[in-house]
Amino acid sequence: MRVGFIGLGRMGAGMAANLLAAGHELIVYNRTPGKAASLSARGAQVASTIAEACRGDVVITMVANDDALSGIAFGGGGLIAHCRPECTHVSMSTISIELSARLTAAHVAAQQQFVAAPVFGRPDAAAAAKLFIVAAGTRAAVDRCEPLFSNLGQRTFYLGAEPAAANLVKLSGNFLIASVIESLAEALALIGKAGIDQRAYLELLTSTLFNAPVYRNYGALIVEQQYEPAGFAAALGLKDIRLALAAGDALRVPLPLASLLRDRFLALLAQGGEALDWSAIARLAASDAGQGRAGSQ
Amino acid sequence: MRVGFIGLGRMGAGMAANLLAAGHELIVYNRTPGKAASLSARGAQVASTIAEACRGDVVITMVANDDALSGIAFGGGGLIAHCRPECTHVSMSTISIELSARLTAAHVAAQQQFVAAPVFGRPDAAAAAKLFIVAAGTRAAVDRCEPLFSNLGQRTFYLGAEPAAANLVKLSGNFLIASVIESLAEALALIGKAGIDQRAYLELLTSTLFNAPVYRNYGALIVEQQYEPAGFAAALGLKDIRLALAAGDALRVPLPLASLLRDRFLALLAQGGEALDWSAIARLAASDAGQGRAGSQ
Amino acid sequence: MRVGFIGLGRMGAGMAANLLAAGHELIVYNRTPGKAASLSARGAQVASTIAEACRGDVVITMVANDDALSGIAFGGGGLIAHCRPECTHVSMSTISIELSARLTAAHVAAQQQFVAAPVFGRPDAAAAAKLFIVAAGTRAAVDRCEPLFSNLGQRTFYLGAEPAAANLVKLSGNFLIASVIESLAEALALIGKAGIDQRAYLELLTSTLFNAPVYRNYGALIVEQQYEPAGFAAALGLKDIRLALAAGDALRVPLPLASLLRDRFLALLAQGGEALDWSAIARLAASDAGQGRAGSQ
Amino acid sequence: MRVGFIGLGRMGAGMAANLLAAGHELIVYNRTPGKAASLSARGAQVASTIAEACRGDVVITMVANDDALSGIAFGGGGLIAHCRPECTHVSMSTISIELSARLTAAHVAAQQQFVAAPVFGRPDAAAAAKLFIVAAGTRAAVDRCEPLFSNLGQRTFYLGAEPAAANLVKLSGNFLIASVIESLAEALALIGKAGIDQRAYLELLTSTLFNAPVYRNYGALIVEQQYEPAGFAAALGLKDIRLALAAGDALRVPLPLASLLRDRFLALLAQGGEALDWSAIARLAASDAGQGRAGSQ
Numbered sequence A, B, C, D: 001m002r003v004g005f006i007g008l009g010r011m012g013a014g015m016a017a018n019l020l021a022a023g024h025e026l027i028v029y030n031r032t033p034g035k036a037a038s039l040s041a042r043g044a045q046v047a048s049t050i051a052e053a054c055r056g057d058v059v060i061t062m063v064a065n066d067d068a069l070s071g072i073a074f075g076g077g078g079l080i081a082h083c084r085p086e087c088t089h090v091s092m093s094t095i096s097i098e099l100s101a102r103l104t105a106a107h108v109a110a111q112q113q114f115v116a117a118p119v120f121g122r123p124d125a126a127a128a129a130k131l132f133i134v135a136a137g138t139r140a141a142v143d144r145c146e147p148l149f150s151n152l153g154q155r156t157f158y159l160g161a162e163p164a165a166a167n168l169v170k171l172s173g174n175f176l177i178a179s180v181i182e183s184l185a186e187a188l189a190l191i192g193k194a195g196i197d198q199r200a201y202l203e204l205l206t207s208t209l210f211n212a213p214v215y216r217n218y219g220a221l222i223v224e225q226q227y228e229p230a231g232f233a234a235a236l237g238l239k240d241i242r243l244a245l246a247a248g249d250a251l252r253v254p255l256p257l258a259s260l261l262r263d264r265f266l267a268l269l270a271q272g273g274e275a276l277d278w279s280a281i282a283r284l285a286a287s288d289a290g291q292g293r294a295g296s297q
Helices: A010-021 A033-041 A066-073 A097-109 A123-127 A139-152 A163-193 A198-206 A213-224 A234-251 A256-270 A278-288 B010-021 B033-041 B066-073 B097-109 B123-127 B139-152 B163-193 B198-206 B213-224 B234-251 B256-270 B278-288 C010-021 C033-041 C066-073 C097-109 C123-127 C139-152 C163-193 C198-206 C213-224 C234-251 C256-270 C278-288 D010-021 D033-041 D066-073 D097-109 D123-127 D139-152 D163-193 D198-206 D213-224 D234-251 D256-270 D278-288
Strands: A002-006 A025-029 A058-061 A088-091 A113-116 A131-135 A153-158 B002-006 B025-029 B058-061 B088-091 B113-116 B131-135 B153-158 C002-006 C025-029 C058-061 C088-091 C113-116 C131-135 C153-158 D002-006 D025-029 D058-061 D088-091 D113-116 D131-135 D153-158
Touching: A002 A010, A010 A025, A010 A033, A010 A123, A010 A139, A025 A033, A058 A066, A058 A139, A066 A097, A088 A097, A088 A139, A097 A113, A097 A163, A097 A234, A113 A139, A113 A163, A131 A139, A131 A163, A139 A153, A163 A198, A163 A213, A163 A234, A163 A256, A163 A278, A163 B163, A163 B198, A163 B234, A163 B256, A198 A213, A198 B163, A213 A278, A234 A256, A234 A278, A234 B163, A234 C256, A256 A278, A256 B163, A256 B256, A256 C234, A256 C256, A256 D278, A278 D256, B002 B010, B010 B025, B010 B033, B010 B123, B010 B139, B025 B033, B058 B066, B058 B139, B066 B097, B088 B097, B088 B139, B097 B113, B097 B163, B097 B234, B113 B139, B113 B163, B131 B139, B131 B163, B139 B153, B163 B198, B163 B213, B163 B234, B163 B256, B163 B278, B198 B213, B213 B278, B234 B256, B234 B278, B234 D256, B256 B278, B256 C278, B256 D234, B256 D256, B278 C256, C002 C010, C010 C025, C010 C033, C010 C123, C010 C139, C025 C033, C058 C066, C058 C139, C066 C097, C088 C097, C088 C139, C097 C113, C097 C163, C097 C234, C113 C139, C113 C163, C131 C139, C131 C163, C139 C153, C163 C198, C163 C213, C163 C234, C163 C256, C163 C278, C163 D163, C163 D198, C163 D234, C163 D256, C198 C213, C198 D163, C213 C278, C234 C256, C234 C278, C234 D163, C256 C278, C256 D163, C256 D256, D002 D010, D010 D025, D010 D033, D010 D123, D010 D139, D025 D033, D058 D066, D058 D139, D066 D097, D088 D097, D088 D139, D097 D113, D097 D163, D097 D234, D113 D139, D113 D163, D131 D139, D131 D163, D139 D153, D163 D198, D163 D213, D163 D234, D163 D256, D163 D278, D198 D213, D213 D278, D234 D256, D234 D278, D256 D278
Parallel strands: A002 A025, A002 A058, A058 A088, A088 A113, A131 A153, B002 B025, B002 B058, B058 B088, B088 B113, B131 B153, C002 C025, C002 C058, C058 C088, C088 C113, C131 C153, D002 D025, D002 D058, D058 D088, D088 D113, D131 D153
Antiparallel strands: none
């Protein structure tokens, strides 16, 4: 398949490489051109404008946030203006349900297909084609993308015809992960201040009731205070919790635990933690307990 | 071994049966005598006073809360007055760290051994000898209990010489479970109000990042609104969160997520939910979102 | 002075009448034309377009929210396009600091003056010219408006050259009022459930430490459950807390009490309370305590 | 009247002096005897045991907390054992509703009168006889104390026959004050980080909607970061919020704002702020916003 791929960041670079390896014809575009070099060496065409990347039958976007995707999609030089009718735009970024709805409407107006297909998984999972993909859009459009999804991830979940549903599921999933981080942070602060060995405690938890990678991985980061380099930066964590709260606001669903998380991320960023892994909010539970300092290493 | 066993509630009855089946000589006591009948039929001696149950080399207590255990342990007719020196009291109930410390001191003064060994697992796990046991006390005392623990659970974790450490770990574990309930409740309220199928959503979560029984089991209870009969009653959930907060207060560890949970349990009980399963706090996230009624079925 | 006045809602109508009574030449505009009739009868000119209202030396806008003001200010038929250079736009609405900054930049580009002058006071205070006015903008521009402010309110506070500062102060003030409501709601729920007379309790509070109109007025509304008609609607309360949180987000200031308030307003609206007075969030503290029903009268 | 007075701390010393000045016959007792010297010089009898202080027709207790009052009231050397029948014990301390109920029952059993009469006011108000007194107990018992109350305070509120009601009102009042502190702290953190002058802002607030001493006094402490010497220590603030939450727990009234306050006080104490004025919780809102350090001056 001929695939346009826009966004070669830590996630997108690995995903694009997997599509290329699977034999697809790839036209890649990145705002900062240098990122495309290694893909070019392996046969990808490098587009110098968004318009060129729109020559694909499918155009995948994998960018950092709403602003980045809006800038790519709308306007005279944008994706909606340049894609052919019947072209399918697959947005795999974590974006707001509000932008997802706007994109849906704009693509319908342009007689194009729109699929929202955000993913669960960190950069290593993207590189290993082990992502979980949450897809929503018309059945036909999602079916057309299925060969691509099978090259990118280990499993795809179909969420129905409304693209925004996939985005909401992604946001809610990140909310659940951040909730795990906060709950572990509080429990570890309590345990640690009582003088109990945190490593033994975590081993106990994750070999019994909390035998899941999300507890093992984030628990280890917190116990070891290993917040750099960031697998997923705190600034992005704040963004996603903010979007989950915005969805709750639009739907009139109070989310008190998400509110707590938002305040944690804001405090972390106010204290200079923007580039740390998002699990660094655990520092706040510890510093509130008089253990260590939130803003320092 | 000769074992006194005090407390034949939903947990204790199954545990006592397992000890009996393993060949131990059992002297059982329950405040309400009728509960001992089926154990008696299988060979247990039935004590009519706490003092009689204290003839064991080890006396296990498995009761509902601090008040129940205080009533059994202290006073002229109590366990501390009647156990022989060198007898080991194994408290398997979920109690406060403050009571655990008081019991430790009292047993030391009476030249008795004290082991705190609270468990993770619901009544079905107790009956199936699949509990996880968290034990703390002197190494010698815990070692002496090991044959019993291996008949009661699938694994024992040793937390060190300070009995209260085991109680704190147990409380923190229940806090973590309640945090899972609250986070799922909020996510499901959001997803449900957006019109996304909650069952499909839960299947997605639990076959990807949240592939753990605690998410599967509580998620299903929430989605199906199956809050009766209670596996673990909301009133007990409130008790345990209250004890976790009391431990945080004593150690000066703020626990904002536990505070949120406390308020949830209080609201559920204020609305008549005392006897529902503790996962029924999920009703509150739903009713706050205008979905269903907290107080009704 | 010749004054354009846009927005004749419950606040604006009284304010415009006061300017008219003080002898100013008034050109009024309202999206729904009927609202201007009584002002017209007293000598106001009625504009049929925003452009006509822009003939004033000063143009005051007093509308419901960001969207309304954006619609009036920007675009081909808007205020910025039609005001003369040197005309002063006085925005008295409660709006976001982000919109305030955008308006500041747009007016500078058009060589116009911009003053943000939000007010404290309910419609009765607007009608009685008893508002408190919080003004920010260049000293010269605010000075030019002073004669108008003295006809509209009992006192003006000058917050400096940056218009957004006035908007932030207004938002923070509404946050403080909502905090009073929530704290009274919780205290009254506690007192009431203990069987203590709520009226006597409120009288005690407001004749001792809390001897201020904000406690007396909101306390009475809560005790009497007098939530209709709304002096200030819950939907507007949510809007203002949302804007305060957005300001906190932009400045990286966690506001946990504002987060709690946001969740209260969302729950109230989810249960159909959109048009009630914003003090109706007090119902939630009561219903969480099992006292009355949040959604009913 | 012959009055026993137990507890000569910062509040009690001033109160006892006022009773002495008004001509009452005073028998004072303090755990640390030195505190009685200046009262003795002015004619007070100094008791060397609690029993001696119980010779009064009325015995007033004014001590730090539940433990102190329990120690004085119960046991062989205590107040209940030594007061004559018909003697009236007036507890003016801030204590739990649970202890108030226990004292009520014990005094009834001993045919003594019990009045709970906690006060609002700091040590300067105690010295100036400007306290507000919240009294509950049988009408006859409270009436008998009225001459004393009029020497101690500016106004007495009668809360009915149930002593615990007065204690609950006192606790709820302190909760309301702490809520004012937290709301001001968040607003000032926001305003300050936006670069707006905090003093001007506070002047604006307290000359308009928040024209009450509680806003003026605590606002000034926060703006000036004047947390020493403590008018009311943070450790006592935590105690009172804890008691308010305990009352809410007993009555099943969730108090989310009180939960937030509890976590603030715990964090302040964890960071060494025990002896600071309770308004020092405002440091936490500031440090969470990256402004200053919670633990330092």
